[in-house]
Amino acid sequence: MWQGVIPAVTTKFNQDDTLDFKEMERCFRYLMDAGCDGLIACGSLGEGPLLSHAERIDVLKLTKEVTGNKPAILTVAEAATRDACALAEKAAKAGADGLMVVPSTIYHTNHRETVATLRSIAAAGDLPVMIYSNRLAYRVDVTTDMLEELADDARFVAVKESSDDIRRTTEIINRLGSRYDLFTGVDNLAFEALTAGATGWVAGLVVAFPHETVAIYRLIKAGRYNEALDIYRWFRPLLDLDVSTYLVQNIKLVEALAIDSNDRVRAPRLPLEGALRTRVEQVVSTSLANRPVLPAFN
Template identity: 30%
Template sequence: MLDGVLFFPVTPFTPEDSVDLPILSEHVRRGVDAGAGGVFVACGTGEFHALEPREYADVVRTAVAAAGGRVPVYAGAGGSLPLARAFARAAAEAGADGLLLMPPYMVQAPAAGLVAYVTQVTAATDLPVIVYQRGGARFDVASAVEVARLPKVVGFKDGLGDLDQLSRIVTAVRTDAVAGAKDFRFFNGMPTAEGTVPAYRGIGIDLYSSAVFCFAPEISLAFHRAVTTGDDKTVQKLLAGFFHPLIALRERTPGYAVSLVKAAVRLGGLDVGGVRPPLIDPAPEDLAELARIVEAGRALVTAEAAR
């Protein structure tokens, strides 16, 4: 069962550009120790797009070992249909508890094609699957219900932010005789999801990805406590003083949703290396601003704890 703050670790690389498995193990262990409710490895923040299949299998196996059965470990899968099926099988062999099925890359597909894609990937694995809607992978209400009915699909993650459409999907799935009869979960998958958590909670979606947990679990957990206990004053303070400035910095450069997170992990003392092209590491002035934003966020958490 997934609950609480969901941790999406970065994938560390060595100076020679190989995956640094010992650092990954430490990164995952620290996150689980800090109180993550689940680990999602080799997903967007983990640069799934930049991993070849052997690296992917090593990353998933390492994360599973580091988590040690304390929380569920989900692995990313996606890309072309043959590769998505191969990643799904590799994740199962590596001990993952489930899959986050990301969109096919560089294609605009109709809803019927997306349903066929999800159907064929889920047929290749016994793992439970969360379907990720973002980019060119856009489900309408009917197709969302159709994939939710698939026996192995257990969740739907949204990275589009169209709350009107999403509200209709949530209602349709939850009232459907088949999909609504199982423990089906919805997730907020927007970049820096905390910025939209209040809006998503308004349509009944409580679970969300927290990239911030990678480098500042104390801020991520403080926000989660505030939002789940109805402490709106603290929620607004953290949004205004930390999350919204971080979002503004993230929007300066495409790909900063990943590279800023990785840079912040490095600033925290864990050498996870840089990002692989086509992403780029943050400019020096952006790194300096990132450090100021994180320091301000930690100060806010300290001040709220002392109240």
């Protein structure tokens, strides 16, 4: 159902901390014009947990305006299942094409609770669902056993696999075949996951470098692995910025430097300063100075 490069977009703010819809539209259109296959709003990178439900729905509506006939997916990541279900219902009414669902964010659910939570949210929204499995960030591992248990509900269509264990990609395919659209969610494991059989990439650094991200994906799918690997090796220092406590600040600073956006974040986050900022600036500067010429691809 879903495949390709689907960016997890950043949420843009004005200086007074209100939503900057004009800048979001500019950035979102840049991604779609570069060949991305949909957008995911209000995830971890999109600072979703720091937005009200009303703000998230407003971002979703803009996202859908930009994606047109491609999927606009809203992230659901709530502490309480009832709040997650309420947001899922609002997303469906607002025209979302699907949901990306995090099982829990505060209480770390066990196997039975994780499955029950995911089923409840899927039923509330009655939309296609991408299950977000990220045991490092959220301390809840949606295991292959859980995916097999959930496979009886057709609303679960995809998995964003972010366990940081590349073996999991093969385990899911060996157990469940093509039952789920399998996305890699770790930027600096993307080449490895895509060549192991993942069908898509929920990407982060794509927001500043969409042409390179799309090129890697399409070249791999065309079997042009060496050309994709050359770009990926150039990209790796940037992709590493996604795997960090400061991923939001990192990537927003990259956007500011690479596409003339800004690095405003919502408190308690603050923009990077000192050595952290200097490091990102150096990575971006070096990468831009050595930016590869992309080969032609379809």
